[in-house]
Amino acid sequence: MSVYDSLDSITEELHKCMKCGNCMAVCPIYKETRQEVGVARGKISLAEYILSGETEMTKGMGDRFSLCTTCMACNTNCPCGVRFDKIILAARAEAVRKKGLQSAKKIAFTALKMQRVFDFGMKAGSIFQGIALKNIPNRHSKLARMRVDVGIGKEKVFPMLSKKTLRSEFPEVIKVKTPKMRVGFFTGCMINYFYTDIGRAVIAVLRENDIEVVIPKSQACCGIPASVNGDVVSARTLAKRNLRAFERMGADALVVACSSGGTAWKHVFGELLENDHELKALADKWAKKSYDISEFLIHQVPFKKEGLGRVARKVTYHEPCHLNRGQGISKEPREILKSIPGVELIEMKEPGRCCGMAGSFSLVHPDLSGQISDRKTADIQTTKTDTVATGCPACRLQLQSGVENAGFDEEVLHTVQILAESYRVGRKN
Amino acid sequence: MLAREVLEELVRVLGRENVLTEQEDLLTYAYDATAAMKHHKPDVVVAPLSTEQVADVVKIALRYHVPIYTRGSGTNLSGGTIPVEGGMVLSMLHLNKILEVDQDNLTATVQPGVIIQALNDEAAKHGLLYPPDPGTVTTATMGGSVSECSGGLRGLKYGVTKHYIMGLQMVLANGEVTRWGGKTVKNVTGYDLVALFTGAEGTLGIITEIIVKLIPAPEARKSMLAVFDDVDKAGRAIAAIIRNKVIPATLEILDNVTIQTVENFVHAGLPMDAEAVLLCEVDGYKEVVQREAVLVERIMKEEGAVQLKIAKDDKERDLLWLARRSALPALAQKRPTTVLEDATVPRSKIPDMLKAIRRIATKYNLQIATFGHAGDGNLHPTIITDERDAEEMKRVHLAVDEIFETALALGGTLSGEHGIGIAKMKYLNREFGEAGVAALKRIKEALDPNYLLNPGKIVRRD
Numbered sequence: 001m002s003v004y005d006s007l008d009s010i011t012e013e014l015h016k017c018m019k020c021g022n023c024m025a026v027c028p029i030y031k032e033t034r035q036e037v038g039v040a041r042g043k044i045s046l047a048e049y050i051l052s053g054e055t056e057m058t059k060g061m062g063d064r065f066s067l068c069t070t071c072m073a074c075n076t077n078c079p080c081g082v083r084f085d086k087i088i089l090a091a092r093a094e095a096v097r098k099k100g101l102q103s104a105k106k107i108a109f110t111a112l113k114m115q116r117v118f119d120f121g122m123k124a125g126s127i128f129q130g131i132a133l134k135n136i137p138n139r140h141s142k143l144a145r146m147r148v149d150v151g152i153g154k155e156k157v158f159p160m161l162s163k164k165t166l167r168s169e170f171p172e173v174i175k176v177k178t179p180k181m182r183v184g185f186f187t188g189c190m191i192n193y194f195y196t197d198i199g200r201a202v203i204a205v206l207r208e209n210d211i212e213v214v215i216p217k218s219q220a221c222c223g224i225p226a227s228v229n230g231d232v233v234s235a236r237t238l239a240k241r242n243l244r245a246f247e248r249m250g251a252d253a254l255v256v257a258c259s260s261g262g263t264a265w266k267h268v269f270g271e272l273l274e275n276d277h278e279l280k281a282l283a284d285k286w287a288k289k290s291y292d293i294s295e296f297l298i299h300q301v302p303f304k305k306e307g308l309g310r311v312a313r314k315v316t317y318h319e320p321c322h323l324n325r326g327q328g329i330s331k332e333p334r335e336i337l338k339s340i341p342g343v344e345l346i347e348m349k350e351p352g353r354c355c356g357m358a359g360s361f362s363l364v365h366p367d368l369s370g371q372i373s374d375r376k377t378a379d380i381q382t383t384k385t386d387t388v389a390t391g392c393p394a395c396r397l398q399l400q401s402g403v404e405n406a407g408f409d410e411e412v413l414h415t416v417q418i419l420a421e422s423y424r425v426g427r428k429n
Numbered sequence: 430m431l432a433r434e435v436l437e438e439l440v441r442v443l444g445r446e447n448v449l450t451e452q453e454d455l456l457t458y459a460y461d462a463t464a465a466m467k468h469h470k471p472d473v474v475v476a477p478l479s480t481e482q483v484a485d486v487v488k489i490a491l492r493y494h495v496p497i498y499t500r501g502s503g504t505n506l507s508g509g510t511i512p513v514e515g516g517m518v519l520s521m522l523h524l525n526k527i528l529e530v531d532q533d534n535l536t537a538t539v540q541p542g543v544i545i546q547a548l549n550d551e552a553a554k555h556g557l558l559y560p561p562d563p564g565t566v567t568t569a570t571m572g573g574s575v576s577e578c579s580g581g582l583r584g585l586k587y588g589v590t591k592h593y594i595m596g597l598q599m600v601l602a603n604g605e606v607t608r609w610g611g612k613t614v615k616n617v618t619g620y621d622l623v624a625l626f627t628g629a630e631g632t633l634g635i636i637t638e639i640i641v642k643l644i645p646a647p648e649a650r651k652s653m654l655a656v657f658d659d660v661d662k663a664g665r666a667i668a669a670i671i672r673n674k675v676i677p678a679t680l681e682i683l684d685n686v687t688i689q690t691v692e693n694f695v696h697a698g699l700p701m702d703a704e705a706v707l708l709c710e711v712d713g714y715k716e717v718v719q720r721e722a723v724l725v726e727r728i729m730k731e732e733g734a735v736q737l738k739i740a741k742d743d744k745e746r747d748l749l750w751l752a753r754r755s756a757l758p759a760l761a762q763k764r765p766t767t768v769l770e771d772a773t774v775p776r777s778k779i780p781d782m783l784k785a786i787r788r789i790a791t792k793y794n795l796q797i798a799t800f801g802h803a804g805d806g807n808l809h810p811t812i813i814t815d816e817r818d819a820e821e822m823k824r825v826h827l828a829v830d831e832i833f834e835t836a837l838a839l840g841g842t843l844s845g846e847h848g849i850g851i852a853k854m855k856y857l858n859r860e861f862g863e864a865g866v867a868a869l870k871r872i873k874e875a876l877d878p879n880y881l882l883n884p885g886k887i888v889r890r891d
Binding site: 060 | 462
C-alpha cells in the first residue's frame with residue numbers, strides 16, 4: 001500500500017518515532033517558528049492522534065501539515081530512522097481526501113495537468129508579465145518583482161518568463177555526428193518556461209560529449225508539486241503522460257537538471273503507479289536509467305576534460321535537498337566544478353541546509369520561506385564568492401531572490417551552466 | 430477549558446501570535462520525550478518575550494488558578510513537561526539570547542531558551558567551554574537543562590549542570606522577580622537558592638536568566654577503547670584508573686547486549702562475544718594527556734583487557750566513539766519503544782549493578798541493554814520493547830521497580846540525571862522515607878503554596 005493511498009500505510013513509520021526531538025536540531029521551519037507543530041515530532045504526533053481516532057482530520061490539521069519544506073534533514077538526523085518524508089506525504093494526501101485542496105493550489109495544479117492551457121497561460125504571461133511584474137536592473141539575468149502584493153509579498157524576485165519555451169526552441173531530436181548514446185532530456189517546467197539557459201547548457205554539454213538529445217514535445221510537469229501537496233490524482237495523470245512520452249521516443253538514458261524531476265523519475269512515478277502492473281513496470285524501467293545531469297556526466301559519460309576553457313569564478317555550492325538527501329548526489333557537482341580550470345570552490349557553512357523555496361511552500365508561507373532564505377543568503381555572503389552554483393532551478397530562484405534582496409553582487413547558476421561556459425571558452429581558444 | 434477572560438488577558442500581555450489556542454497546536458504540547466507516558470493536552474500555550482511578560486503571565490495564572498507548565502524543548506525523560514493537570518504550557522523558546530560571555534570572570538549570561546550547543550559554540554569562540562553535555566546538547570534548552578540538572582558524558586571529571594550554575598533570575602509563584610547568586614565565585618549570602626532551583630524541575634519557580642561558569646577549553650585529548658571478556662575485569666579497570674589518580678573526562682561502558690546490537694547496526698569492529706567495552710578519554714594540557722594516556726593504557730592491560738585501540742587522530746577518535754554514539758539509535762531501531770533508565774550507583778558497584786540488571790532481564794524475559802557513564806556510576810539500563818504489548822509492558826514496569834530497588838540497595842539513587850517528574854514520583858518514598866518526602870513537600874508549599882508551578886511532579890498534593 002503506497003503512502004498516497006492511505007494514512008494506515010505509515011502506521012509502522014509513526015511507531016518508530018520515540019519523540020526524542022532530535023529533528024528540532026535541523027528543521028529549518030522550527031528554527032524560525034520555535035513551535036512544536038513546525039517540527040517533525042509535532043506533526044508525527046498529530047498524525048498519531050488522527051490514526052488513533054483521538055482527533056479527526058480538520059482543515060486546521062491540513063494547514064499544519066503544510067508546514068514542511070520536505071527537505072529531509074530530519075530523516076538524516078533521526079536516531080530511529082523515521083522516514084518523515086513519507087509521513088508528510090501520506091498526511092497531506094489524507095488531508096486532501098478528507099478536506100480537499102486549498103483553492104489556490106487547486107487552480108495551479110489543474111493548470112499543470114492541462115498542458116496546452118498551461119503553455120498558453122505561460123506564453124501569454126511572458127507578453128503581459130510587464131503589467132504585474134516590475135523589471136529589476138541586474139547584471140546577470142532578467143529578474144522581476146511583483147508590482148502588487150497578491151498574497152505572496154512583494155519581496156520575492158522572479159525570473160522573467162522566457163519569450164520562447166525551451167521545448168519550442170529545439171527540435172524533438174538533436175542529432176550529433178557520431179553519437180555514442182541517445183539520451184532523453186526531461187526538462188521540467190521551470191527550465192522549459194523560465195530558466196531556458198539551464199536547458200540550453202544541458203543540451204550544449206551533452207552535444208559536446210557526442211550524445212544525441214531527445215526532447216519529447218509531449219512531456220509534462222513532473223507532478224511533484226501535486227504529489228507533495230496531496231493531489232495524488234493530478235500527480236498520477238502527469239506520471240503516466242511523461243512515461244508514455246519518453247517510451248514513445250525511446251532513449252538509452254534519461255537526464256534531468258532539476259532535483260524534483262529527478263526524484264519523480266527515480267522514485268515517485270513508481271510509488272504513484274504501484275497498483276497498475278503495466279505502468280509500474282514501465283516506471284521501474286525508466287527509474288533504472290534516470291540520472292541527474294551531474295551524476296550522468298560523472299558516472300555514465302564520463303564527460304571529457306579536454307577542451308575545457310578557463311573560467312575565472314569563485315564558486316560556492318548550495319545543495320538542493322532533493323538532490324543531496326533525496327538522491328545522494330553531493331560529490332558529483334563538486335567534482336565537476338573542481339575539474340573546470342579557473343574555478344575556485346569555497347564551501348559555505350551548512351551547504352546542505354534548505355533554502356526555503358520548496359516549491360509551493362514559498363507561495364503558501366512566503367514569510368517563513370523568506371526567513372529561511374535569509375539565513376542561506378547570509379551564509380553565501382560570508383564566503384566572499386562571486387557565484388553560487390546549485391543543481392535545481394527552484395533553489396536557483398530562491399537564491400537569486402535572496403541575493404537580490406540582500407543587495408550584493410553574486411551570480412546564481414546551475415552547475416551545468418558553468419561547465420557549458422568552460423566548453424564555450426575552450427572552443428574559442 | 431479556560432474562561433474567555435483568561436485568554437483575553439493573556440493576549441493583552443503577549444499579543445495574539447504568542448498565545449496558541451487551537452486544538453491542532455495544543456495537541457503538540459501534550460507530550461515530551463519520555464517513553465510510554467500518557468499524554469495530556471494543555472488548554473493554552475503561551476510564549477513570552479521578556480521576564481516582565483513571564484511575571485505578568487504568572488500573575489494572571491495565579492488570579493484564575495491556572496496551572497503553569499514551563500517548557501523548553503521538551504526533551505526530558507521523566508515526563509517533566511507533560512501538562513498533567515491541563516492549564517497553561519509556558520514555552521520559553523523565544524527567550525533565546527546569549528546576553529554576555531564575560532572572559533574576565535569566566536561566565537556567560539543566557540536566557541533560558543538558548544540551546545546548550547549554541548552557548549558552547551559562542552564560548553568556543555573565546556577558547557572557553559561549558560562542560561555539561563547531555564545527549565540532547567543540540568536540542569535541549571539551558572532553562573530545561575538547569576531545571577533537570579542534566580549530566581552527560583563528562584560528569585566524572587567536570588561534574589554536572591549544578592556545578593556550573595552561579596546565578597539565576599527567577600519569577601516566583603507569586604509573580605515577583607528575584608535574583609540569586611551572581612558572578613562571584615564566593616557567595617554565602619542567605620540560603621543557597623541557586624542550588625535549590627537547579628534541578629527543581631520547574632516546580633519552585635520559573636527561570637528567566639542564567640549565569641553559568643565557563644572553563645578554559647582543554648588543549649588536547651586522547652581516546653581509547655578497551656575490550657573485556659568479563660564484566661568484573663572491566664569494573665576493576667575502572668577502579669584502578671581512579672585509584673591511580675587519573676580522572677578521565679569520560680569513561681563509558683557498553684555491556685554485551687549493547688555491543689551485539691551496535692555491532693549489527695554499524696559494524697564498528699567490536700568482538701560480538703565481548704562482555705564489556707570501556708571507552709576512555711583523557712583531556713587537558715598536551716603533556717598531561719600524554720602521561721595519562723600511557724598510564725590508562727597500562728592499567729587496562731594489567732586488568733586484563735583482551736583488546737585495546739588507541740586513537741591516533743581525530744578521525745580515529747570519531748571511529749572509536751561511533752560505537753557509543755550509535756548505542757541508543759541502534760537499540761531504538763530494534764523495537765518501537767525504548768525505556769531508558771538512569772538509576773545510579775557508586776562507581777565501585779558498577780559490576781554488581783550490571784550483573785543485577787542481567788539477572789532482572791532474564792527473570793522478566795526482557796531485552797535490556799546497558800550502557801552509560803561508568804566513571805560516575807550512572808548507567809542507562811535500556812529496555813527495548815513495544816508499548817502496544819500490554820502484557821510485556823507489565824513485565825517492563827516490574828523490571829523497572831526491581832532496577833530501582835537494586836540501585837538503592839547498592840547505596841545508589843533513583844535518578845542520576847533524568848529527574849523525577851511523573852515517571853519516578855512513586856519511588857521517592859523508598860529513597861527518602863516518609864519524613865524525607867514530607868520535607869520536600871514543605872519546601873514546595875513554602876515557595877508555591879497553590880501548586881501553580883508544574884503541579885503533579887516530584888511531590889503530590891494531598
